[in-house]
Amino acid sequence: MLLAEGRLPECWIPPGHILECRGLLETYHDLRAEHTAWVQRIHAVLFHQGAPALGEGTLRTGPGVAPLRAAAAGCLSPAGQLQVATALEVIEALEARMHAMRHQLLAAARHLTGAKVLAARLYGVGPVAALAMTCWLAGEGRFSSARKAVRFAGLDITVSSSDRKGPPGRLSRQGPPVLRWAVYEAGKTHARSSAPDHDYYATVKDRKNSKRAALSEARKILRQACHILTEPGDDALAPVA
Numbered sequence: 001m002l003l004a005e006g007r008l009p010e011c012w013i014p015p016g017h018i019l020e021c022r023g024l025l026e027t028y029h030d031l032r033a034e035h036t037a038w039v040q041r042i043h044a045v046l047f048h049q050g051a052p053a054l055g056e057g058t059l060r061t062g063p064g065v066a067p068l069r070a071a072a073a074g075c076l077s078p079a080g081q082l083q084v085a086t087a088l089e090v091i092e093a094l095e096a097r098m099h100a101m102r103h104q105l106l107a108a109a110r111h112l113t114g115a116k117v118l119a120a121r122l123y124g125v126g127p128v129a130a131l132a133m134t135c136w137l138a139g140e141g142r143f144s145s146a147r148k149a150v151r152f153a154g155l156d157i158t159v160s161s162s163d164r165k166g167p168p169g170r171l172s173r174q175g176p177p178v179l180r181w182a183v184y185e186a187g188k189t190h191a192r193s194s195a196p197d198h199d200y201y202a203t204v205k206d207r208k209n210s211k212r213a214a215l216s217e218a219r220k221i222l223r224q225a226c227h228i229l230t231e232p233g234d235d236a237l238a239p240v241a
Contacts, residue, residue, distance in 0.1 A: 012142060014135070018237055021108050021135050022178075025128075028101045029178045035094045038087045042068070045083045051075035059091065105131060114139065114229050114236035121228055122221060123196055124189030132182035133225045136175075139236030146223035153179050155219050171215070180218075183225075187217030 002008040014022070039059055046054065051071045059065060065088065072084040109115040109127035114134035119127050136153075143149045150156050154175030173180070190201040191210065197217060204213035229236045 012138065014138070015237060017239060018135050018138075021105075021112070021131060024101060024105055024108065025132050025135065025178045025182075028098065028105060028128075029181060031094055031098045031101065035091060035098065038091050038094070042084055042087045045076065045080050045087075046071065049076050049080050051080075102128070111239050113232055113238050113240050116240065117232065117236070118225055118228060122186070122224060124186040125221065125225070126186075129182040129186045132179050133222070134229065134236060136179045137222075137226055137229055140230040140233040142229075143226060146226040149226040150219050150222050151175075153183060153222055155180060155183070155215065155222065183218040183222050184214060186221050187214040187219075190214070190217045 042059070043054065046052070052075070054068060054071070055064075059068065068084065068088075072081050076084065105128050109119065109131040112131060112134055115127060115130040118125050118130035118133055122130070125133070137143070137149055143152065151172070152175050154171060154173045154177075156172050158170060158172045189195060190197050191205075191214070192198065195201065197220070201213045201217055204216050232238075
């Protein structure tokens with residue numbers, strides 16, 4: 001009856017190649033989260049057994065692993081050494097898979113119209129972030145306003161009471177986690193003094209903190225991306241040679 005009366009809401013179904021890109025992005029995001037979790041496990045083992053703390057980003061480079069192995073051999077129990085060795089093996093496997101998947105994502109971004117346009121016009125938006133925004137925001141007609149795109153991404157502020165007089169709200173976090181992560185990472189780049197919107201970022205950081213500043217920039221980037229993707233229309237999702 002709803003369909004006959006024209007009251008049934010429509011659902012947007014992405015094309016097949018967009019669904020494939022979404023799958024790659026979600027897997028890459030999961031691998032990154034898993035990588036971070038294993039790094040945190042290593043730091044936790046060192047802390048609980050009284051080993052010297054490692055510097056920030058130690059495990060991001062090959063030479064940084066050598067001090068970790070030395071600290072594990074000299075300060076950790078046999079079980080702790082096994083934990084660190086296991087974590088390093090898993091991290092190495094994750095990094096290899098992430099490296100391969102990133103190449104796939106870069107190739108996909110180079111062959112998608114909307115992703116190329118966003119990466120070229122938005123500061124701090126790299127190919128992977130541009131691909132994520134294109135895959136979830138799509139082109140013209142997907143959202144009637146940029147505000148709805150922000151809400152879809154889960155970056156809107158919610159309130160704790162129905163009368164809107166409760167304590168300050170938090171992010172709804174109800175949208176795609178990959179999209180929210182990609183836009184937030186792009187927003188963090190405005191901490192650079194060379195960024196075109198650095199003054200606004202610095203103002204919010206001084207008044208609140210760096211996380212709030214990056215979130216504010218993320219919302220601005222998402223609104224801009226929504227407007228930019230409407231320009232090519234349906235061609236935003238079209239593959240390019």
